[in-house]
Amino acid sequence: MSSKKILGALAALAAAGLVAAPAASATPSVAGEAFALSAKGLINIDPLPQVNGKNGYDHKKVVEIPAKSVQVKALEAEAGKHNAKATVVNLSVDLGLDLLKELKLGGSQLLNAQVITAKCDKTGVSSSLVGAKLLGKPLDVAVPANTGIEVPGLAKVMLNEQVKNKNGTTTVNAISIKISELQKITVASATCAAGKDGGDGGTSTTKPSTSTSKPGTPTSTSPGSGTSTTTASSGGNGGVAPRPVPAPAQLDVTG
Amino acid sequence: MATTASSRTVLSALIGLVSLSLLTTGCSAEAPAQAAPAELGTAETAVLPDLNTFGKIENAPLDPAPAAKATTKVFKVTKELPVYDKPGGKPFGKLPTVQVGSPTWVPAIAEQGDWAQVLLPARPNGLAGWIHTPGATESATNPYTVTVNLAGYTLEIFKDGKSQGTHKVGIGKAEFPTPKGRHYLMASIEETKNTYSKYVLPLSAHSDSHETFGGGPGTVALHTWPTNEHIGKSTSDGCIRVTPETLTKLMDLPLGTVISIT
Numbered sequence: 001m002s003s004k005k006i007l008g009a010l011a012a013l014a015a016a017g018l019v020a021a022p023a024a025s026a027t028p029s030v031a032g033e034a035f036a037l038s039a040k041g042l043i044n045i046d047p048l049p050q051v052n053g054k055n056g057y058d059h060k061k062v063v064e065i066p067a068k069s070v071q072v073k074a075l076e077a078e079a080g081k082h083n084a085k086a087t088v089v090n091l092s093v094d095l096g097l098d099l100l101k102e103l104k105l106g107g108s109q110l111l112n113a114q115v116i117t118a119k120c121d122k123t124g125v126s127s128s129l130v131g132a133k134l135l136g137k138p139l140d141v142a143v144p145a146n147t148g149i150e151v152p153g154l155a156k157v158m159l160n161e162q163v164k165n166k167n168g169t170t171t172v173n174a175i176s177i178k179i180s181e182l183q184k185i186t187v188a189s190a191t192c193a194a195g196k197d198g199g200d201g202g203t204s205t206t207k208p209s210t211s212t213s214k215p216g217t218p219t220s221t222s223p224g225s226g227t228s229t230t231t232a233s234s235g236g237n238g239g240v241a242p243r244p245v246p247a248p249a250q251l252d253v254t255g
Numbered sequence: 256m257a258t259t260a261s262s263r264t265v266l267s268a269l270i271g272l273v274s275l276s277l278l279t280t281g282c283s284a285e286a287p288a289q290a291a292p293a294e295l296g297t298a299e300t301a302v303l304p305d306l307n308t309f310g311k312i313e314n315a316p317l318d319p320a321p322a323a324k325a326t327t328k329v330f331k332v333t334k335e336l337p338v339y340d341k342p343g344g345k346p347f348g349k350l351p352t353v354q355v356g357s358p359t360w361v362p363a364i365a366e367q368g369d370w371a372q373v374l375l376p377a378r379p380n381g382l383a384g385w386i387h388t389p390g391a392t393e394s395a396t397n398p399y400t401v402t403v404n405l406a407g408y409t410l411e412i413f414k415d416g417k418s419q420g421t422h423k424v425g426i427g428k429a430e431f432p433t434p435k436g437r438h439y440l441m442a443s444i445e446e447t448k449n450t451y452s453k454y455v456l457p458l459s460a461h462s463d464s465h466e467t468f469g470g471g472p473g474t475v476a477l478h479t480w481p482t483n484e485h486i487g488k489s490t491s492d493g494c495i496r497v498t499p500e501t502l503t504k505l506m507d508l509p510l511g512t513v514i515s516i517t
Contacts, residue, residue: 056447057356061309141298241395241509244443247356252471254493
């Protein structure tokens with residue numbers, strides 16, 4: 001693609017109002033919400049799958065993407081009142097070698113990764129990148145919040161991007177890529193109302209702290225702040241298994 | 256003599272060593288059963304697929320005895336938990352703490368020291384694995400079991416092995432049969448979208464003929480239907496349709512209750 005064409009594409013995008021806004025600018029509800037992948041610009045993918053826990057537990061998984069330049073094995077997102085998680089498996093994003101060369105971004109794929117995850121609950125937020133390469137360069141599995149990478153040329157990349165929203169929620173985006181005004185891509189995004197201690201009748205569950213904790217990021221363990229689990233009682237070690245309390249949720253079963 | 260005694264000593268020691276070696280070798284498959292697995296790193300954990308109703312595990316270990324009686328023990332997963340192919344073996348997935356909004360409970364079909372072999376909610380049907388229980392689970396006793404006899408269109412609830420009643424049900428049609436095997440009650444849902452049943456009890460089971468269904472992963476569930484005309488018939492796409500009265504009884508059963516379908 002020539003420079004003129006890129007400029008043309010840029011102008012067209014700007015005119016169409018497609019220039020990407022930050023992912024967290026949308027006003028999240030107080031419940032958890034998540035999506036696995038979104039793209040705006042030369043590649044367009046509406047947040048997919050998009051879930052929101054305000055009306056009950058929402059969990060979706062898709063294995064097909066409406067964009068030829070993006071390959072993926074699975075996109076999964078789930079959200080409850082107080083938790084959210086997004087997972088992307090075997091991702092590759094290809095803007096086209098010609099365009100990458102034109103933008104002086106090298107001649108590799110823009111992004112590929114084995115597993116990218118973002119998650120949050122009332123105890124905090126985290127994200128991880130396994131087997132991830134940006135323009136052929138390996139990325140660390142876990143990095144401190146808001147680790148920025150300036151790619152010479154036109155790209156800005158934020159890893160483990162954490163944004164506090166106006167309504168008190170926090171969004172974590174595992175990777176956020178912006179190539180000039182041409183392309184915005186967000187991979188694995190989770191939003192939660194984080195850090196409110198005291199619990200609200202949650203069970204005695206405790207926050208997993210081993211899987212995605214990162215150096216320098218506090219993973220507090222707030223007592224009583226369970227997940228969105230609902231049981232009449234926690235059961236307890238050696239007790240009688242409790243009668244479950246139905247959880248508002250949606251699942252398409254086999255009728 | 257001294258030489259003989261010395262030889263004997265050496266011989267005894269040698270025999271001892273060989274015995275010990277044999278003992279060690281003989282126990283090598285069992286010894287790790289008592290040992291805690293090495294803690295997995297961030298990347299090692301992240302690449303393990305979530306064991307939920309949307310998951311599918313390739314080359315997975317299966318329930319070794321689907322017709323056998325499970326233990327009465329159920330485990331609640333309180334912290335994201337790796338699942339192994341055998342005690343001390345290789346991890347092949349991880350159990351999250353939530354399954355479609357319900358807490359994760361899994362039934363134990365066998366135990367070995369601190370390890371429990373549990374049924375799992377992902378595909379394929381009969382998926383089973385081993386969890387190391389200390390620190391990441393709470394255990395409880397579940398006196399209930401359920402059997403479903405497809406040919407007889409019946410569902411029977413047992414408590415401590417004693418029948419609590421038999422109920423007529425509807426099952427999957429011939430081309431989309433209700434899957435046989437040892438499954439369990441995975442979640443208890445108050446449906447927020449589908450209207451055919453206010454409450455739905457998804458099982459660990461999946462349709463073998465519907466890879467997906469209605470956008471979902473083909474999960475088989477217990478639920479009602481707007482009318483009872485399907486009771487005693489094979490008309491569903493795999494789910495087990497029950498009357499509202501039966502569903503009320505089933506909703507009392509703990510998550511992790513084993514549902515044996517024959």
